[in-house]
Amino acid sequence: MELAEAIKNIKIEAYNYDLPDHRVAKYPLEKRDESKLLLWKNGHISDHIFKTLPDLIPSNSMLIFNNTKVIRARLNFKKASGAHIEVFVLEPIAPSDYALNFQQTEKCSWQCIVGNLKKWKNGILTLSVSINNNTISLNAEKIGISENSQLIEFSWNNPAYTFSEILEAAGNMPIPPYLHRETETIDLTRYQTVFSKIKGSVAAPTAGLHFTDDVFKKLNSKGIITNELTLHVGAGTFQPVKSENIQHHNMHTEHFVVEKTFIESLLAHKNAIIAVGTTSIRSLESLYYLGVKAMLNPEITINEFTIQQWEPYQTRTQITRQQAFEALLTFMAKHQLEQIHASTQIIIVPGYQFHVIDGMITNFHQPQSTLLLLISAFLGDEWKTVYHHAMDNGYRFLSYGDSNFYLKK
Numbered sequence: 001m002e003l004a005e006a007i008k009n010i011k012i013e014a015y016n017y018d019l020p021d022h023r024v025a026k027y028p029l030e031k032r033d034e035s036k037l038l039l040w041k042n043g044h045i046s047d048h049i050f051k052t053l054p055d056l057i058p059s060n061s062m063l064i065f066n067n068t069k070v071i072r073a074r075l076n077f078k079k080a081s082g083a084h085i086e087v088f089v090l091e092p093i094a095p096s097d098y099a100l101n102f103q104q105t106e107k108c109s110w111q112c113i114v115g116n117l118k119k120w121k122n123g124i125l126t127l128s129v130s131i132n133n134n135t136i137s138l139n140a141e142k143i144g145i146s147e148n149s150q151l152i153e154f155s156w157n158n159p160a161y162t163f164s165e166i167l168e169a170a171g172n173m174p175i176p177p178y179l180h181r182e183t184e185t186i187d188l189t190r191y192q193t194v195f196s197k198i199k200g201s202v203a204a205p206t207a208g209l210h211f212t213d214d215v216f217k218k219l220n221s222k223g224i225i226t227n228e229l230t231l232h233v234g235a236g237t238f239q240p241v242k243s244e245n246i247q248h249h250n251m252h253t254e255h256f257v258v259e260k261t262f263i264e265s266l267l268a269h270k271n272a273i274i275a276v277g278t279t280s281i282r283s284l285e286s287l288y289y290l291g292v293k294a295m296l297n298p299e300i301t302i303n304e305f306t307i308q309q310w311e312p313y314q315t316r317t318q319i320t321r322q323q324a325f326e327a328l329l330t331f332m333a334k335h336q337l338e339q340i341h342a343s344t345q346i347i348i349v350p351g352y353q354f355h356v357i358d359g360m361i362t363n364f365h366q367p368q369s370t371l372l373l374l375i376s377a378f379l380g381d382e383w384k385t386v387y388h389h390a391m392d393n394g395y396r397f398l399s400y401g402d403s404n405f406y407l408k409k
Helices: 003-008 050-057 098-102 162-171 187-191 205-208 212-223 260-268 278-298 321-335 370-379 381-391
Strands: 036-041 045-049 063-066 069-072 074-078 084-094 107-115 124-131 132-145 149-154 198-201 225-232 254-259 273-278 339-344 358-362 403-407
Touching: 036 132, 036 381, 045 050, 050 212, 050 403, 063 278, 069 225, 069 339, 074 124, 074 132, 084 098, 084 149, 098 162, 132 162, 149 162, 149 212, 187 358, 198 225, 198 254, 205 358, 205 370, 212 225, 225 260, 225 278, 254 260, 254 278, 260 321, 260 339, 273 278, 278 321, 278 339, 278 358, 278 370, 370 381, 381 403
Parallel strands: 036 403, 063 225, 063 273, 069 198, 273 358
Antiparallel strands: 036 045, 074 084, 084 107, 107 149, 124 132, 132 149, 225 254, 254 339, 358 403
C-alpha cells in the first residue's frame, strides 16, 4: 500500500483519550501568562509556568504568530412570531475579501450557519442595532445555499456605518461550543490575543492567548525574533471527525495572507522556527507547498494558490524550504505582488513530513480531532505520554486551558 493510502486509512479511534468535563477550562485564568506550560523536548517532559517561556526557547529562534482577530460572529434575530434565529457569519461572499467586506456601508453577503433554520422559511429578518445613540435596522435575507450553510445578504439603512461596526455593536463573541455556556463580558477581551490585528476569525488562535506584553518584552530582550502571518480561523476547527477512517473526513478550508517581507525573513532565517498555534503551522506548511507549486509550474496563476486536503501526500518532492520560498519570491516579483492571498484545506496527520517548523506552542486538543492528529504527526506516539502526564498533573484542557511547547531542535 502506498504511503498516501496508508495515511488515509488512519483510524480516528486510535487518537482518543478520556477527557472529563471538569478538566475542560470553562474560563481563563486571571492572568494570561500564569497558565501551566508543559515542555516536551526531544522526548523529555518538564513542567513550567508560561511566563518563563522566553527562558526555554533556543536563542536566535523565530516565533511565528497568527495575528487574526476574532469577530463577533453570532447575530441573534427575533421573528414577529417570537422565534429566535441565530445567524453565524462564517466567510465573506460579496465582496469575498475580508477587509473589503467589513468596509461595506450598505450591504454585503456571507456564508452562514443558521440556527433554528426550520423557523425561517422565507422573508427578511430585522435586528435593531444601537451605535452612538443611533438606531440602525440590520436586515438578513437568504439568497442561496452552499453545502451545509446558507448564503445571507445583510443590508442596513445607515451608510455612515460599516459592516464591521455593525457586527461589533450587534454580534456576540463566538466562544467554543464545548464551553457549554453563553458568551460573557470576560470573553470579549480574553478570547482574543493581545496581538490580534486583522479581523476575520470566528475562533481564536488559542495558543496565542497565553502571551502578554511582559512575555513579549522578555522575548525581545533575549533576541527571539517574532513574526506574523494571518489565517482566518473557521468554525470547521471545531468540526469533529465522524468517520472511522480519516480519508472520509472533509477538512475545512481556511484563508491566509502573508507579506513578501515575511517570506524573505523566513528565507534568511537559519535557526529554529517555532509556530505559535496549529493555524500558524497549517499556514507555514501550506506556504511551502505553494512554493513547490510555483517551482514545478512557473506559469501558475494566483487563482491556483490553494492547497487541497491530500495534496502534500500526493506530491513527492525533495524540494527544500529555501528552494520553495525562493520560488514564491520569484513568482511575487514576476506578478508585482507584496502579499500572497491563498487558501488551504491541508490536513496534517501522522506520516506528514514537516518542512518549515522545528517546534510548536499549542494548547491541549479534543479527543479524535484533526488538531490532535496534527500533534501526533509531530510527536508520534509520544502525544499519549504528554497527555497522560498533563492529566496526572492537573493541567487544564482546550481553548482556555494550559499550554504545551514541543521542540525538536
